[in-house]
Amino acid sequence: MLTSVRGWSALVLNALLAAAAATALAAEPQQVADLADLSIEELGNIQVTSVSKHAERLADAPASIFVITGEDIRRSGATRLAEALRLAPNLEVARASASSYAISARGFNNTIDNKLLVLIDGRTVYTPLFSGVFWDAQDVMLEDVERIEVISGPGAALWGANAVNGVINVITRRSPDTQGGYAYARSGSLERGYGARYGGTFGESGSYRVYGRSFDIFNTSTANGATASDGWSKGQVGFRTDWGTAANGFTLQGDAYRGSLDQVNLVVDQNTHSSGNNLLGRWNRDLAEWGQLQIQSYFDHTERDIPGNFAEHLNIFDIEFQHGLRPIGAHRLSWGGGYRHGDDHVTNSAVLAFLPADRRLRWSNVFAQDEIALEHNLRLTLGAKFESNYYTGTEPLPSARLAWKPDPQRLVWGAVSRAVRAPSRIDRDLFIPARPATAMTPATPGLDGGPDFVSEVVKVFEVGYRAEASPQATYSISVFHNIYDRLRSVEPVSATSIVLGNKMEGTGDGLEAWGSYQAARNWRLSAGAFFLKQRLRPKPDSADSNVSAAGNDPAHQWLLRSSFDLPDRTELDIGVRRVGALPNPGVPAYTAADIRIAWLLQHGLELSIVFIDSGHVESGNPATASEMASGAYAKLKWNF
């Protein structure tokens, strides 16, 4: 089966490549050249299709969107994707150990968070094993990131199931924008790493980049000073090639990585191994009066072997298309569809089992969206996605969004949406301990996936306001009210058996706000905060006695950043964040800070020193969990 899926995906990718090559050669440059030969008066009479409207959309989007720019990442000194996400005030990021993170938006934060959709250049990276992300496996070359769009709130009508409380969209720069090379090395008390990238061109309109990176993250310690033996190391290589332009071109990119993670295990003392590779092709075509078409396909292979627990080999094949039409009257339509195929193979242990060990998963979807200009400054966006999954069939995911722009500096928006978190393998196929019971685990109470587990559902009501108070100051504020139903609960069915059910419900209310202020030409300040009030309760027929374990969220958090350009090409960046106390398990509130000083030296050399002041547990039981230590590192980067 595996080989046939692989063969099929290779076939489709080849077909895409051939089609793209054939059409790319056909037409475009001719037309561009024609335009340049027109007189300036004639140019003013050409009818245009507005792609830049799409670009403009981010600022005008009726949703709670925070954008982390590549420059923000560079100046933060973050060394991994999960660390860079700390820059988003609308995300909860708690590091649980040297390699694992709890990352979520609008609540339910834990290391197996399952209500966030994460995409890297259009590739969905959450695992169908538990609908969450292995953050040690999914990473990018941070230096080549264009921006990270962090959308808190539901994005299901566009992105599908799992975009329940947020979407993280990691977008790397096109290869024409990453020409030339750099190499860096950094070393410090918490980690060390090195990497390099080189970009060049080929043929008429082709460009490429290749990169490699490697790092070692040292062990963390617990509160009593004992080592957590959780250090890890990873190597990753990848490439990206682009032909043509963003609107009319083809992209082929891929990555391969391998990591080794120390683990303390009572049964065996062996490292966890994680590896994977992926290949993605994306084809954009400007169909002039027929609008804009995008077709994307990828293959993603991941492996994780946790000795003594389980091993998983997963192959994902995904293909999707999107078609945006030109406006027809007041209407601007877009539609699309996709198909996703997963072959999941688990090697079980006595501790836990996913049964059946091999599961073939399929998802398919169609979506349509209409953006209606009611007035010149009032837009209504109606959209719905219908997504079918292996476990529960077709789920409707509708949304309605209204945006009012009284003047160019202000936007008021509101939205009503329904989103679902479709079951993952952990909800249905999990058995702890493995069945049938072995001699080692005869009578311990077991935890089983629920054979009738269905999708968790949320209805979301949001309003927001974004404004440019002055040319120097912008801010955004949004509030939401989430109504949850059929949340995952833990139901005792006998003295020795617990089964996962859908008998929890509740609400989540919150406020997110952030802003930035250009205090002087060389001094930028930014701040952000969120407040969350979550009320979860078991349904009347539920026997779950620990609903607060569904997520461990602070009632509030805030962050401040200052970016200062000093004379003599010196940069000074300071970040401070405060995270409120977590209830269950109880983690005290903490404040952490980081400082980066960088000098741009001669000949493309850049030296930076980053200090991290922490020393707190961020996730887990404070008595036994890893403390995130204070430390520092120095980095030398050479651009050539």
Added chain:
Amino acid sequence: MTKLARACAFSVVIAAGILCPRPAQADAQADEYRVKAAFLYKFGGYVEWPDRSFARADSPVAIGVIGADALADELAQIVSGRNVNGRPVLVRKLRAGDPIAGLHVLFIGRVDRGRLAEILAAAKGQALLTVTESEEALELGSMINFVVVENKVRFDVAPPSESDNLRISTRLLGVARKVVSKSS
């Protein structure tokens, strides 16, 4: 959906992409950024820079583009093999914060207002033609601002003052949608 149905749907989409009719004439329709790129190239012919802006008689006209990579890509295609006032043309993609010294034309895409004001302030007095596509950009100091009116790309002009060290031909002012005088 059966496998066959899926395969069929996929083939149709591919076929639609390849077979869709192309516009017969260039003047029928075009991508907005393609038209703006053509304008940007054309503007060079209507601007007089001081001689000291160029190191030599054959030094290129340097056009910088911030926050609109798609436009820069189109512009790069246009200028290859073409010239402005007998000079070759160089297109540079810039990031906010990159130095703008040595440029002759600077296009600033849809960046946020604070950043726009900052870039325009830095460009002042540099003998640099600034072109934008944001509402109220002329008030912030831009010289030419694109607007899309009834699906056509037009532009407003705020002619540079003495201190800008730059002159725009009156013929260009005649084509502009409107010409506003600078407040400062």
